Amino acid sequence: MAGDSGKKLFVGPRFRRIRQQLGLSQTQIAEGLGISPSYVNLIERNQRPVTAQILLRLAETYDLDLRDLATADEDRFFAELNEIFSDPLFRQIDLPKQELRDLAELCPGVTHSLQRLYAAYTEARRGETMVAAQMADREQIRYEANPIERIRDLIEANRNYFPELEQAAEAVRDELNIGSQEMFGALSDRLRERHSITTRIMPVDVMRETLRRFDRHRRQLLISELIDGPGRAFQVAFQTGLTEHGGVMDAIVHRAGGLEDQARRLYRITLGNYFAAAVMMPYAAFHAAAEQLSYDVNVLAQRFNAGFEQVCHRLTTLQRPNARGVPFFMLRVDNAGNVSKRFSSGTFPFSKFGGTCPLWNVHSTFDTPDRLLKQVIELPDGSRYFSIAQMVRRPIAPHPQPQPRFAIGLGCEIRHASKLIYAAGMDLEKAEGTPIGVNCRLCEREHCSQRAEPPITRTLILDENTRRASSFAFSNAREL
Numbered sequence: 001m002a003g004d005s006g007k008k009l010f011v012g013p014r015f016r017r018i019r020q021q022l023g024l025s026q027t028q029i030a031e032g033l034g035i036s037p038s039y040v041n042l043i044e045r046n047q048r049p050v051t052a053q054i055l056l057r058l059a060e061t062y063d064l065d066l067r068d069l070a071t072a073d074e075d076r077f078f079a080e081l082n083e084i085f086s087d088p089l090f091r092q093i094d095l096p097k098q099e100l101r102d103l104a105e106l107c108p109g110v111t112h113s114l115q116r117l118y119a120a121y122t123e124a125r126r127g128e129t130m131v132a133a134q135m136a137d138r139e140q141i142r143y144e145a146n147p148i149e150r151i152r153d154l155i156e157a158n159r160n161y162f163p164e165l166e167q168a169a170e171a172v173r174d175e176l177n178i179g180s181q182e183m184f185g186a187l188s189d190r191l192r193e194r195h196s197i198t199t200r201i202m203p204v205d206v207m208r209e210t211l212r213r214f215d216r217h218r219r220q221l222l223i224s225e226l227i228d229g230p231g232r233a234f235q236v237a238f239q240t241g242l243t244e245h246g247g248v249m250d251a252i253v254h255r256a257g258g259l260e261d262q263a264r265r266l267y268r269i270t271l272g273n274y275f276a277a278a279v280m281m282p283y284a285a286f287h288a289a290a291e292q293l294s295y296d297v298n299v300l301a302q303r304f305n306a307g308f309e310q311v312c313h314r315l316t317t318l319q320r321p322n323a324r325g326v327p328f329f330m331l332r333v334d335n336a337g338n339v340s341k342r343f344s345s346g347t348f349p350f351s352k353f354g355g356t357c358p359l360w361n362v363h364s365t366f367d368t369p370d371r372l373l374k375q376v377i378e379l380p381d382g383s384r385y386f387s388i389a390q391m392v393r394r395p396i397a398p399h400p401q402p403q404p405r406f407a408i409g410l411g412c413e414i415r416h417a418s419k420l421i422y423a424a425g426m427d428l429e430k431a432e433g434t435p436i437g438v439n440c441r442l443c444e445r446e447h448c449s450q451r452a453e454p455p456i457t458r459t460l461i462l463d464e465n466t467r468r469a470s471s472f473a474f475s476n477a478r479e480l
Contacts, residue, residue: 012046013108022062022321023163032061063322077104077111079349083442084118086456119149147263151270154256160343161319162252162274168245169278180305183280187236195243199236201225204398211395214239226396230307234276241275280306281314287323294421295326309392312410316343326416331409335366349438357436358450362389362409374422378433380444387411388422
């Protein structure tokens with residue numbers, strides 16, 4: 001870039017994302033870069049180019065790694081487009097991959113709109129019978145986007161980093177000035193003294209199916225005895241965030257534009273959870289400890305009095321521009337393979353319309369509940385990742401109810417793996433990667449004995465005279 005300082009680039013969406021991550025207005029970043037606010041506005045709308053010199057000045061002024069910031073979203077958008085246009089609906093369209101990549105880079109808003117439209121299409125296709133039954137009353141038929149996917153999109157758009165909440169959480173920790181083990185008591189005292197909210201640990205026969213409930217009328221925060229110590233601290237931190245910084249959360253929700261009521265409520269809950277984790281594991285201290293400990297999750301959990309899942313989730317949020325951590329991705333699955341949580345600050349191409357690959361050892365943790373598993377995985381395009389996985393139980397359930405069990409997977413691109421204690425002593429360049437796919441419907445690997453369905457991009461071959469290791473055989477030629 002330095003050797004081509006006169007090159008002009010149209011990178012409006014990326015420029016705007018960087019500014020928002022820095023928490024700066026257009027006027028503030030214009031002053032820092034020595035350009036006019038109107039020029040910044042035109043850059044962000046892709047109506048004016050930004051020179052490499054300006055990007056270099058941006059990197060120097062705000063200590064940014066422009067390579068990571070410039071590629072992560074593009075790769076994610078490209079993966080989403082590739083998944084959408086692999087559907088048989090588009091098999092007659094010869095759409096070059098480069099055109100999809102150009103669209104992902106230049107028009108991320110269009111990419112997001114296509115993703116929502118395709119989600120609506122797949123939802124309608126799954127519910128075809130129900131929709132047909134409702135056609136008699138057309139005025140009541142209206143598609144509403146899945147609020148969970150909508151909020152996941154918003155989190156990804158913010159790269160799972162909310163600077164306003166980080167600052168608010170660090171301010172609370174500075175005021176408390178206590179260790180992690182005293183968190184529950186200190187926050188309970190703060191709620192009582194500042195907001196007249198009493199925290200009570202309630203027996204299971206009283207709470208029954210509820211783990212936490214805030215009684216507004218009696219000003220009581222009720223927490224089930226089934227929740228462990230880190231969970232209790234998290235719940236009082238969550239209530240502190242809603243009570244003291246609800247306005248900050250509302251501003252973030254408002255910034256997302258028009259949201260349906262369910263999505264708005266879910267977004268606010270998500271932001272409350274984010275704040276709680278940031279209070280328990282304040283950014284500067286947690287980032288420094290993570291770097292010092294080579295991202296040892298269990299030691300970090302012990303130091304910050306947090307759970308394994310809480311630490312893994314927090315690691316995906318270390319996106320402060322001048323103090324970034326390893327760009328992790330994380331997911332949570334149950335023993336049926338259902339994905340209930342996924343976050344990424346890197347480039348891992350999670351599928352939005354299917355599950356995960358059974359060859360990824362995150363699913364094996366249910367067979368080895370007391371072991372942390374590690375694995376090098378390789379996607380069909382040759383990209384390699386390093387991941388760890390462990391089963392967690394949360395929360396405790398009274399007998400004879402089944403104990404809730406989930407598998408947590410945490411990973412990063414192979415180029416970052418040398419920073420992790422789990423990769424110590426491994427030759428990452430020579431380590432054999434387990435070939436996996438995003439999911440069966442998009443994976444074109446042949447002869448996979450774990451395949452649950454044929455790829456939608458290939459023609460299924462049926463032969464009654466042959467039984468292969470894989471349940472599905474398909475042609476090598478892609479369908480057009």
